[in-house]
Amino acid sequence: MNENEILLYERRGDAVWLTMNRPEVRNALSRELVTALHQAIDRAAADAETRAIVLAGAGKVFCAGADVNQYRQAGDRQVVMDDGGRLYDLLEAMTVCRKPVIARVQKAAFGGAFGLLCGADLVAAAEDTRFSLSEARLGLVPAVIGTAVVRAIGPRHARATMMLSEPFGVEQALKIDLIQEAVPEAKLDAVVERWLSQIRAGAPGALGDAKRLLSNVTSPDLSSDEIRQRALEMAGDRRADPEGQEGMRAFIEKRRPDWNPE
Numbered sequence: 001m002n003e004n005e006i007l008l009y010e011r012r013g014d015a016v017w018l019t020m021n022r023p024e025v026r027n028a029l030s031r032e033l034v035t036a037l038h039q040a041i042d043r044a045a046a047d048a049e050t051r052a053i054v055l056a057g058a059g060k061v062f063c064a065g066a067d068v069n070q071y072r073q074a075g076d077r078q079v080v081m082d083d084g085g086r087l088y089d090l091l092e093a094m095t096v097c098r099k100p101v102i103a104r105v106q107k108a109a110f111g112g113a114f115g116l117l118c119g120a121d122l123v124a125a126a127e128d129t130r131f132s133l134s135e136a137r138l139g140l141v142p143a144v145i146g147t148a149v150v151r152a153i154g155p156r157h158a159r160a161t162m163m164l165s166e167p168f169g170v171e172q173a174l175k176i177d178l179i180q181e182a183v184p185e186a187k188l189d190a191v192v193e194r195w196l197s198q199i200r201a202g203a204p205g206a207l208g209d210a211k212r213l214l215s216n217v218t219s220p221d222l223s224s225d226e227i228r229q230r231a232l233e234m235a236g237d238r239r240a241d242p243e244g245q246e247g248m249r250a251f252i253e254k255r256r257p258d259w260n261p262e
Helices: 031-045 078-096 114-121 143-164 170-175 186-201 204-217 226-241 242-253
Strands: 007-012 017-020 050-057 099-107 109-111 122-126 131-132 181-183
Touching: 007 031, 017 031, 031 050, 031 078, 050 186, 078 114, 078 122, 078 143, 078 204, 099 114, 099 186, 109 114, 114 131, 114 143, 122 170, 122 186, 143 242, 170 181, 204 226, 204 242
Parallel strands: 017 050, 050 099, 099 122, 109 131, 122 181
Antiparallel strands: 007 017
16 A cells, blocks of 8 residues: 555455545545546445445545645636546446445535535544535535435435535534434544444345445436336345345344355
8 A cells, every 4th residue: 555645445354445645635636536536436346355445534634625726727618527527427436336335534524525425325424524515605516416415415405505505513414314423533433343344244235236226216217117127126136146045044044144254
């Protein structure tokens, strides 16, 4: 692991930790970092030994959002769209990734970083963390992360958060389901490890299909009949799958299934 890299890729047992490593600029999302994150998500997703992915930020701050020093020079409309496409595609990769994605958050998650939380499946935040979608106060719109935001917290909460554009803390983040747990920063790793242990109790293929099911249910491109058919097919496929067979046998025999050695 090269400590000079903007993104650290580290295997810890059966989990891959992706640590944004630009603490001198509060892990601001540069073009290079967004690209590196997308490549790392794809790499971990393709690794059969990886059960889950943890996204973290080096230093005092998880991520302060876009790299203002870089993006303020992007006055050309096409350049802005290209930059937005990188982040949009990263969030889509997190959403369709068949591995659970956990975000470990401290101090701040603004703008694009808010989108990273919405692309994750589980979010643990330090109690003093602040969150913000304040783009309107800059004459902008969180358009690129909007799809992920609506998927994560629903249109009503997304509407209020964007309209008010006011920074808020963990109490509100819990209320709108942006995060699942808030603890003192020193206990963040313990929460992540507890979640990883719980993830190991689930069959890897079943968890991947659960993410696919959720994508189907929320897809605007599928009719209600298509969603119904895919749900029924998935139920049948899961029962016939070796994981489904092993899970049922383990339940009847009162033992752990073979994917959960703990």
